[in-house]
Every structure is written in structure tokens, then in C-alpha cells.
Amino acid sequence: MTILTILGGGAWGSALANLGGKKGSRVNLWSRSSSVNLESVITGADVVVSAVSMKGVGATVDRLLALELSPSTIIVTVTKGLDPASTRTPSQIWQNAFPNNSIVVLSGPNLSEEIQQGLPAATVAASLDLAAAKQVQNIYSSDIFRVYVNEDPLGTELGGTLKNVFAIAAGVCDGLQLGTNAKSALLTRALPEMIRVGVRLGARAETFYGLSGLGDLLATCNSPLSRNYRVGFGLAKGKSLEQILQELQSTAEGVNTTNVLIDLANQRGIEVPVSRQVYRLLNGEITPEQAVLSLMERTLKPE
Ligand SMILES: NC(=O)C1=CN([C@@H]2O[C@H](COP(=O)(O)OP(=O)(O)OC[C@H]3O[C@@H](n4cnc5c(N)ncnc54)[C@H](O)[C@@H]3O)[C@@H](O)[C@H]2O)C=CC1
Numbered sequence: 001m002t003i004l005t006i007l008g009g010g011a012w013g014s015a016l017a018n019l020g021g022k023k024g025s026r027v028n029l030w031s032r033s034s035s036v037n038l039e040s041v042i043t044g045a046d047v048v049v050s051a052v053s054m055k056g057v058g059a060t061v062d063r064l065l066a067l068e069l070s071p072s073t074i075i076v077t078v079t080k081g082l083d084p085a086s087t088r089t090p091s092q093i094w095q096n097a098f099p100n101n102s103i104v105v106l107s108g109p110n111l112s113e114e115i116q117q118g119l120p121a122a123t124v125a126a127s128l129d130l131a132a133a134k135q136v137q138n139i140y141s142s143d144i145f146r147v148y149v150n151e152d153p154l155g156t157e158l159g160g161t162l163k164n165v166f167a168i169a170a171g172v173c174d175g176l177q178l179g180t181n182a183k184s185a186l187l188t189r190a191l192p193e194m195i196r197v198g199v200r201l202g203a204r205a206e207t208f209y210g211l212s213g214l215g216d217l218l219a220t221c222n223s224p225l226s227r228n229y230r231v232g233f234g235l236a237k238g239k240s241l242e243q244i245l246q247e248l249q250s251t252a253e254g255v256n257t258t259n260v261l262i263d264l265a266n267q268r269g270i271e272v273p274v275s276r277q278v279y280r281l282l283n284g285e286i287t288p289e290q291a292v293l294s295l296m297e298r299t300l301k302p303e
Pocket residue numbers: 007008009010011012013031032033051052053054055056057059060078079080081110111112113249250251253
């Protein structure tokens with residue numbers, strides 16, 4: 001029997017524990033506030049899933065480094081964020097800390113509340129070690145969760161991470177009631193922006209047309225279940241960012257991701273017009289209405 005240890009008992013960690021149990025794995029769920037001893041659930045684990053938010057990745061990596069993690073244990077990361085200090089992705093951080101372990105990224109259009117209700121969903125397990133990705137595919141595939149594999153972990157991870165920036169923009173769009181034409185234009189222009197960033201960082205363009213890119217963009221930008229969407233919606237309704245985050249009581253990774261993305265774009269000269277307006281809005285430099293106007297009045301160009 002597969003032993004599956006989930007680190008992080010938040011919304012997604014809990015859903016992944018249930019999905020793993022449904023398929024017959026022996027599941028351990030650990031979180032920093034639980035009484036479960038970390039060493040006891042790491043020892044002998046076939047797969048360790050990191051489901052902590054970006055701000056917890058460094059501390060979780062350090063905790064595991066202090067223990068004896070077998071090199072045969074597959075590490076799965078599901079965090080959708082970027083490290084502010086290094087601009088690295090979670091899978092890059094995990095791989096750097098555990099160079100002898102296979103790292104798998106699990107990412108797709110997976111709103112945890114729908115999954116907890118047993119609604120059908122699909123996702124991607126991506127790794128440079130295809131055998132490890134296939135193992136994760138087998139562990140998680142069920143009649144409500146269909147798992148595909150690919151060999152572009154970075155592209156798979158960046159799709160899930162970058163779409164949060166556009167989910168904030170989509171929430172603004174809906175909060176201002178700008179209509180279906182505007183929303184379609186926003187999502188369509190978001191995709192090449194994600195690809196531009198992803199390719200510059202070493203990902204494959206085609207990955208962004210799949211579940212972890214376009215798929216997650218559509219899910220998150222169209223659902224009030226998305227916390228990032230709710231950030232944008234709240235800003236459009238005149239709430240302050242502080243008030244929105246206080247009301248959410250949960251993780252909206254897009255806020256930190258936008259700041260890190262703009263740092264990256266500035267360092268590398270990547271054109272990110274939509275993300276830049278989200279950045280200015282989040283940092284109180286412009287109003288939602290001014291953000292829309294800035295995008296409409298950009299220099300005219302071919303598509
Ligand atoms: N909820 C969802 O629908 C999905 C979430 N994700 C991603 O999964 C990650 C976690 O999201 P949620 O579970 O929804 O967030 P959450 O806010 O419900 O839970 C966050 C988790 O991170 C842990 N954490 C935070 N700081 C920590 C630290 N310093 N040390 C150890 N643990 C720490 C918390 O204890 C908690 O278990 C995020 O990166 C999110 O983007 C990915 C797919 C779906």
C-alpha cells in the first residue's frame with residue numbers, strides 16, 4: 001500500500017488527503033499546528049505532498065532537511081506561488097534542497113471546494129522524472145479526478161502561479177460589471193502574457209495551452225470560489241486590500257505573486273501590461289477604473 005504524507009492542512013491539503021484516501025493510499029495529514037510528529041509521518045513515506053502556502057515553503061523545507069528523508073521518496077509540490085527573496089518557484093526550491101529526490105508538480109483547475117463536494121476535475125502531474133509523475137498519476141487518478149502527465153514541471157507550475165494575477169484582474173472586471181466582451185479580451189490577452197513570462201523563465205509555450213495554464217486560468221477567473229478573484233472583485237467594490245484579506249481568512253497567492261512577477265519583469269525586461277496594472281492597483285497607485293483605462297489606451301499594435 002502506498003504511504004502518502006500531506007504537509008499542510010489547509011483547504012487544498014485537506015482535499016488532497018481525501019482524494020488520496022479515496023484511492024486506497026494510507027494517508028498522513030500533517031500541519032504545523034497539529035500534534036502529529038513530523039518525523040513519524042516522513043519515515044517510510046512513498047510520497048510527500050507539500051500543500052503549504054508560499055510563505056510556508058521555506059520553513060517546511062528546513063523542517064524536512066533536519067530529518068532523514070529517503071532519496072526514494074517522491075516530493076510533490078502543489079503550491080502556486082513565487083519566493084519573494086529569490087523569485088524561485090516552489091519546485092525549484094524543493095529540488096535545490098533535495099537534489100536526489102524526484103520532484104513532481106501537481107497543478108490544474110482544481111478549486112478545492114468543488115473537489116471536496118466530489119465534483120469531477122482534471123489536473124497535471126509534471127516532472128523531469130516521468131516515472132515519478134506516472135506514479136503520482138496512479139496514486140491520485142479516480143472516477144472524480146483525472147490526472148494527466150507531462151515533462152514540463154516549470155511550465156505546469158508557472159501556469160497555476162501566474163493565472164492568480166489575472167484572476168485578480170478578472171475579479172475587478174466582474175466587480176466593475178464591464179461585460180462579457182471585456183472579460184473575454186482580458187483572458188485572451190492574459191494567455192500570451194503568461195507564455196511570455198514562462199518561456200523567458202525556461203518553460204515550454206505549449207504547456208500553457210493545457211489544463212495547468214489555460215484550464216486553470218478559465219477556472220479561477222470565472223469562479224467566486226477563487227480567493228484571488230475575490231480580491232479583485234472586492235477592490236472593484238471599493239474595499240481596501242487589508243479588509244479583503246482579513247475577510248478571506250485564507251491564502252490569496254496572487255497578491256505576493258504580482259509583486260514578485262513585477263520584480264522579475266523589471267529585471268529581465270519582460271512586457272507584462274495586465275500584470276503591471278494589477279500591481280499598481282494592489283499597491284494603491286491607481287483605482288480599478290484607472291487600471292482599465294490604462295489598458296485600453298496603450299499604444300496600438302498588431303495582435
Ligand atoms: N485551495 C485551492 O483550491 C487550491 C490551492 N492551491 C495552492 O495550495 C497552496 C495552499 O493553499 P490552501 O490550502 O488553499 O491555503 P490555506 O490558507 O487554506 O492553507 C495554507 C496552509 O499553509 C500552511 N502554512 C502557512 N504558513 C506556513 C508555515 N510558515 N509553515 C508551515 N505551514 C504553513 C498553513 O498552516 C495551511 O496548512 C497555495 O499555494 C494555493 O495556491 C492549489 C490548488 C488549489
